[in-house]
Amino acid sequence: xxxxxxxxxxxxxxxxxxxxxxxVPATPLPHGFLRDDLPLPxxxxxxxxxxxxxxxxxxxxxxxxxxxxxxxxxxxxxxVDDVAASLPGFVNLHPLQPAESTQGAMALMLNLQRLLSExxxxxxxxxxxxxxxxxxxxxxxxxxxxxxxxxETQRNLVLVPDSAHGTNPATTAMSGLKVMQIPSDLxxxxxxxxLRTLVAEHxxxxxxxxxxxxxxxxxxDEHLREVLALVHDAGGLVYGDGANLNxxxxxxxxxxxxxxxxxxxxxxxxxxxxxxxxxxxxxxSASAALADYLPGPIVGEADGTLQWVMPAHSIGRMKxxxxxxxxxxxxxxxxxxxxADGLRAVxxxxxxxxxxxxxxxxxxxPVPYGDRLCMHEFVAQGNIPGAPGVHTxxxxxxxxxxxxxxxxxxxxxxxxxxxxxxxxxxEDKETLDYFADTLAKIxxxxxxxxxxxxxxxxxxxxxxxxxxxxARSPKLCDTGCTPTTHAPERxxxxxxxx
Amino acid sequence: xxxxxxxxxxxxxMLAKIGVADVDALFRDIPExxxxxxxxxxxALSEMEALRELDALSARNDDVTRRPIFLGAGAYYHFxxxxxxxxxxxxxxxAYTPYQPEISQGTLQAHFExxxxxxxxxxxxxxxxxxxxxxxxxxxxxxMALKATSEGHxxxxxxxxxxPQYRAxxxxxxxxxxxxxxxxxxAPGDLDALxxxxxxxxxxxxxxxxxxxxxxxxxxxxxALADRVHQGRGxxxxxxxxxxxxxxxxxxAYGADVVTGEGQPLGNPLSFGGPYLGLFAxxxxxxxxxxxxxxxxxxxxxxxxxxxxxLNTREQHIRREKASSNICSNQALxxxxxxxxxxxxxxxxxxxxxxxCYHKAHYAATQLGxxxxxxxxxxxxxxKEFVLRCPRPVAEINxxxxxxxxxxxxxxxxxxxxxxxxHMLVCVTEMNTRAEIDRLVNALQAIAEKG
Numbered sequence: 016x017x018x019x020x021x022x023x024x025x026x027x028x029x030x031x032x033x034x035x036x037x038x039v040p041a042t043p044l045p046h047g048f049l050r051d052d053l054p055l056p057x058x059x060x061x062x063x064x065x066x067x068x069x070x071x072x073x074x075x076x077x078x079x080x081x082x083x084x085x086x087x088x089x090x091x092x093x094x095v096d097d098v099a100a101s102l103p104g105f106v107n108l109h110p111l112q113p114a115e116s117t118q119g120a121m122a123l124m125l126n127l128q129r130l131l132s133e134x135x136x137x138x139x140x141x142x143x144x145x146x147x148x149x150x151x152x153x154x155x156x157x158x159x160x161x162x163x164x165x166x167e168t169q170r171n172l173v174l175v176p177d178s179a180h181g182t183n184p185a186t187t188a189m190s191g192l193k194v195m196q197i198p199s200d201l202x203x204x205x206x207x208x209x210l211r212t213l214v215a216e217h218x219x220x221x222x223x224x225x226x227x228x229x230x231x232x233x234x235x236d237e238h239l240r241e242v243l244a245l246v247h248d249a250g251g252l253v254y255g256d257g258a259n260l261n262x263x264x265x266x267x268x269x270x271x272x273x274x275x276x277x278x279x280x281x282x283x284x285x286x287x288x289x290x291x292x293x294x295x296x297x298x299x300s301a302s303a304a305l306a307d308y309l310p311g312p313i314v315g316e317a318d319g320t321l322q323w324v325m326p327a328h329s330i331g332r333m334k335x336x337x338x339x340x341x342x343x344x345x346x347x348x349x350x351x352x353x354x355a356d357g358l359r360a361v362x363x364x365x366x367x368x369x370x371x372x373x374x375x376x377x378x379x380x381p382v383p384y385g386d387r388l389c390m391h392e393f394v395a396q397g398n399i400p401g402a403p404g405v406h407t408x409x410x411x412x413x414x415x416x417x418x419x420x421x422x423x424x425x426x427x428x429x430x431x432x433x434x435x436x437x438x439x440x441x442e443d444k445e446t447l448d449y450f451a452d453t454l455a456k457i458x459x460x461x462x463x464x465x466x467x468x469x470x471x472x473x474x475x476x477x478x479x480x481x482x483x484x485x486a487r488s489p490k491l492c493d494t495g496c497t498p499t500t501h502a503p504e505r506x507x508x509x510x511x512x513x
Numbered sequence: 514x515x516x517x518x519x520x521x522x523x524x525x526x527m528l529a530k531i532g533v534a535d536v537d538a539l540f541r542d543i544p545e546x547x548x549x550x551x552x553x554x555x556x557a558l559s560e561m562e563a564l565r566e567l568d569a570l571s572a573r574n575d576d577v578t579r580r581p582i583f584l585g586a587g588a589y590y591h592f593x594x595x596x597x598x599x600x601x602x603x604x605x606x607x608a609y610t611p612y613q614p615e616i617s618q619g620t621l622q623a624h625f626e627x628x629x630x631x632x633x634x635x636x637x638x639x640x641x642x643x644x645x646x647x648x649x650x651x652x653x654x655x656x657m658a659l660k661a662t663s664e665g666h667x668x669x670x671x672x673x674x675x676x677p678q679y680r681a682x683x684x685x686x687x688x689x690x691x692x693x694x695x696x697x698x699x700a701p702g703d704l705d706a707l708x709x710x711x712x713x714x715x716x717x718x719x720x721x722x723x724x725x726x727x728x729x730x731x732x733x734x735x736x737a738l739a740d741r742v743h744q745g746r747g748x749x750x751x752x753x754x755x756x757x758x759x760x761x762x763x764x765x766a767y768g769a770d771v772v773t774g775e776g777q778p779l780g781n782p783l784s785f786g787g788p789y790l791g792l793f794a795x796x797x798x799x800x801x802x803x804x805x806x807x808x809x810x811x812x813x814x815x816x817x818x819x820x821x822x823x824l825n826t827r828e829q830h831i832r833r834e835k836a837s838s839n840i841c842s843n844q845a846l847x848x849x850x851x852x853x854x855x856x857x858x859x860x861x862x863x864x865x866x867x868x869x870c871y872h873k874a875h876y877a878a879t880q881l882g883x884x885x886x887x888x889x890x891x892x893x894x895x896x897k898e899f900v901l902r903c904p905r906p907v908a909e910i911n912x913x914x915x916x917x918x919x920x921x922x923x924x925x926x927x928x929x930x931x932x933x934x935x936h937m938l939v940c941v942t943e944m945n946t947r948a949e950i951d952r953l954v955n956a957l958q959a960i961a962e963k964g
Contacts, residue, residue: 030859037868037872037873042871045731054633055633056860057861068600070623073619073622074616076606077607102568105571105574107577107783112575113912115912116915116921133554145649146842148840156685156688180829181830185839190688289610290845291849292806292843292845293847294645294847295842331681331684335786339645340785341785348563352560354555358554367527367531367539387542388541411613415616440516440517441517441518443518472615478615480615480820492628
């Protein structure tokens with residue numbers, strides 16, 4: 016065991032809580048309401064500090080090393096953004112205070128709404144959605160309401176390419192609509208012929224298309240104009256999944272190309288820390304036609320003061336309050352420091368790094384679309400020539416031994432044995448070379464000593480974990496925390512009833 | 514500053530390897546007429562200039578550490594031990610979802626322990642790592658109830674005193690689905706009337722305890738409602754304030770099938786409304802229908818104990834349109850903060866926080882109830898919030914409290930409940946001293962007298 020559990024470290028009577036005695040007269044506690052037992056751990060403050068410090072040392076993070084996790088944009092998270100988000104006027108602000116007492120925070124949000132609209136080429140932005148997936152749900156709800164308000168209530172289909180993130184079909188299903196999958200063509204684009212056939216057959220029932228562009232193969236669709244036109248001509252709308260916006264900054268505005276609604280992942284493109292899986296922010300921007308359908312409240316300006324505004328035909332609330340505010344502060348600081356030229360340089364170098372790494376990796380592993388230039392990421396396959404028993408999982412686990420995080424594996428689903436590699440712009444050439452050199456070394460090991468890969472990792476805190484066992488007989492909770500049910504009552508003075 | 518290390522020499526070497534002449538050639542798949550848009554953005558700032566701008570924006574807000582605050586209504590000003598922010602280290606903050614468990618045991622064990630402590634707190638059997646906030650956790654509980662109950666269960670009963678924003682989010686999430694949502698017309702606090710809405714098609718009943726108006730329902734009352742829900746084979750969903758569970762019976766003791774709640778009070782700052790975390794705990798029989806990440810215990814190939822993300826077959830990246838929800842990113846770092854908070858507070862500390870809230874809120878209610886023109890409308894027990902009838906419009910009182918007395922007043926209930934126009938929801942936590950409460954009492958008295 017690497018680190019004991021809190022319950023194992025616990026000793027009755029210890030406490031890390033420093034709280035004052037009450038300064039008001041006590042009121043009797045209500046009889047019949049009180050719990051008998053609270054099975055929380057009891058640790059000293061130093062034990063708590065050591066426990067979490069030990070745990071933190073078991074994590075691999077962007078601050079430690081290369082993290083080329085495709086589609087996740089694990090770029091450096093600037094420390095100044097943390098400092099900005101920790102300012103007392105942001106941290107200690109209640110969301111329901113009178114607006115006159117929160118004008119600075121609202122000004123930041125109004126500025127960010129405008130910056131994101133400008134970057135995306137859209138008319139308006141809502142900062143409410145908490146994550147990319149919530150942004151997707153927002154977009155689909157907006158598109159449906161917009162179309163239904165125009166009397167087109169027969170529309171209930173959403174087209175999703177087979178290369179899409181799982182969130183796209185899941186979002187569609189969640190909103191009660193039907194998903195239709197579109198295949199990809201041999202060059203990794205949306206298959207235009209298949210799309211034409213689907214639209215011809217189902218055009219009048221289309222809500223629209225959810226499109227990630229560049230897609231999860233890291234490719235910019237070569238027929239994008241035709242794809243958008245086909246959907247629009249059928250009266251449908253196009254949702255842009257902004258997961259891969261890091262390829263496009265300063266290079267193209269999705270709104271100008273014809274996307275109707277789009278979410279941005281601020282935790283990817285705008286460098287906010289991923290937090291071990293959140294919090295993120297999935298802000299949503301919309302064209303002029305759909306702007307009034309955005310979720311609210313958003314910040315508006317009237318008579319020189321900032322106010323909360325609900326867009327006229329809003330789909331309503333997606334979460335409580337106004338969004339993941341401190342994530343917004345991080346992103347705002349980042350955008351202000353980069354400016355237009357800096358943002359363009361982000362995408363230029365993200366795409367340059369990815370293409371350089373693709374050029375090197377395709378000398379080692381199959382890269383199915385390697386005859387094309389990629390955008391900010393590319394997909395290789397873990398089929399090493401001369402090592403038939405070695406799989407992508409083995410390669411990924413062996414990469415860990417060399418002090419790097421593995422790429423995204425087994426996604427996108429349309430590429431067998433996929434390794435999805437996104438280096439980001441904040442990595443240097445030496446790091447990319449080390450990754451490629453390591454991959455070459457691993458390929459050699461796969462041919463000469465495949466067991467080394469099958470049993471990897473060897474230098475990590477733990478060996479390979481049994482995920483099947485975890486799912487088959489789930490242990491989701493420390494047995495030290497047994498549920499308290501129907502416990503004996505305490506009397507008002509806190510003593511156990513006789 | 515753009516944090517990019519590549520030099521011109523690097524770029525040239527890389528372009529040569531790729532086999533293109535310049536960086537622009539890498540973008541040739543973008544249609545020419547859309548390429549190279551102009552950004553109308555303010556000029557880039559250096560780090561010190563950026564901090565100056567951000568500091569100026571921060572300074573334009575009335576920070577609640579510098580003045581008394583009696584505002585809650587779903588976001589609460591509680592004490593955060595210094596160790597909580599100190600331990601939210603970059604190793605927790607700059608990692609992604611722990612998809613590679615061998616190098617993510619820090620996040621995984623912290624979240625396993627978080628789940629365990631939420632189970633302990635709620636009296637449930639399993640907890641997920643998080644939803645986005647208390648509102649979406651409630652909406653996801655409703656979605657799960659629809660999947661967990663048999664076909665034909667399409668009626669959702671929602672208490673009118675569930676947080677108004679949670680009710681709004683439930684409505685947004687359910688838009689377009691063939692369902693009936695009822696409960697808005699029930700008189701606040703009338704659990705019997707809610708029970709009366711339950712029928713054989715009811716998928717779930719969602720109730721808050723304490724409710725939005727601060728009222729605390731007894732385990733007996735709640736159990737009676739649970740029994741009615743279970744008779745119709747529906748699920749009983751209870752939204753909680755986790756701090757209250759330091760003192761009061763957990764919903765697991767009175768028949769809840771799902772416990773949701775806003776986890777922000779557990780070590781997460783107010784932060785102008787987010788990021789917070791949605792608590793979600795349930796019974797083992799429903800876990801496979803639930804949404805959101807779960808950590809499970811297992812062993813490595815050498816038999817060492819370790820933790821992994823598990824039950825992934827519920828999730829969108831495996832199941833696509835058949836997933837239980839589209840959720841992917843959650844509020845992981847907020848869950849880590851909540852875990853550190855609970856580890857710090859422990860068995861004794863959390864109870865003490867809850868007791869301090871209880872006693873101070875009751876002292877405030879007693880003092881405010883004596884004021885001419887005001888009246889406390891607390892039917893039954895309450896925890897840290899209560900309803901105060903005021904002699905003047907609440908918005909006006911709050912404006913004067915802020916401008917003349919530098920106090921952040923309570924929530925104007927007339928915004929959500931027309932029948933409660935002129936009523937303020939007052940929140941008192943362990944952060945409010947007796948002197949602050951007395952200051953509020955004196956200010957409200959003066960406001961009433963001055964007219």
